[in-house]
């Protein structure tokens with residue numbers, strides 16, 4: 192069980208994910224791909240689910256070759272419960288079980304409140320909040336001893352890692368009302384699901400990054416007419432006392448800590464991975 196006392200284990204064993212099976216949503220690029228890479232390096236077999244099946248498959252192939260793990264790329268829309276359940280079933284069937292689920296898929300359109308439509312609001316919540324609920328439910332059903340589709344030893348418990356944001360702790364830039372609301376929801380879900388799933392041997396943790404340049408937010412900035420290359424790095428660091436902009440791997444290493452037995456005594460927390468931005 193993932194909540195057992197592991198105090199006597201050596202460090203190499205605590206960080207190892209060998210023999211564990213993980214799903215990373217939105218793992219075709221950006222933070223999700225970096226997280227999938229560290230999980231694979233630690234030995235986990237993977238299913239990378241993404242709207243972009245081609246890019247998810249390419250990422251899975253790359254990680255399988257680099258780390259000698261089994262990796263599958265699959266089409267998955269986290270707002271579609273049937274698609275999430277199908278991908279989870281595929282992970283169980285083809286990888287042999289499920290112990291780690293990373294709810295990473297997220298969207299962050301910037302629309303000033305006075306212009307924001309209900310459709311935009313609903314879509315952001317559908318991906319960033321409802322998607323976390325659906326992913327957690329489908330994961331827990333398969334990780335728990337009583338759920339359908341668990342592995343032959345009757346489910347061994349597991350870990351659900353939600354990629355939140357510093358926007359789950361405070362307001363962000365103008366135009367991000369739906370995003371900030373949805374990330375507060377994801378952080379709240381992390382706390383509540385930790386309580387509800389602990390008896391099933393399932394831990395739930397959140398990771399809250401500050402701004403990290405990725406394909407997604409560079410495209411979002413470009414769509415808003417902002418060229419991030421023209422913004423001084425000092426502005427992008429926001430209030431980071433660490434004095435540099437974060438990288439996807441800065442976030443992935445925290446996600447690995449959450450997914451591994453290093454964090455066996457933790458559940459319900461959302462860890463700020465923000466260079467001290469919110470300190």
Ligand SMILES: NC(=O)c1ccc[n+]([C@@H]2O[C@H](COP(=O)([O-])OP(=O)(O)OC[C@H]3O[C@@H](n4cnc5c(N)ncnc54)[C@H](O)[C@@H]3O)[C@@H](O)[C@H]2O)c1
Nearest residue numbers: 217221222241242268269295296297356400402403405407
């Ligand atoms: N990059 C940052 O600065 C930052 C900061 C804080 C939090 N985050 C969070 O990290 C997560 C990843 O962000 P990123 O910057 O890597 O974004 P990204 O846009 O670069 O990558 C997101 C991936 O998710 C996929 N995706 C989008 N909607 C999906 C859906 N409905 N179903 C399945 N897949 C879907 C996309 O196809 C893409 O591959 C998001 O939850 C985001 O809110 C990012």
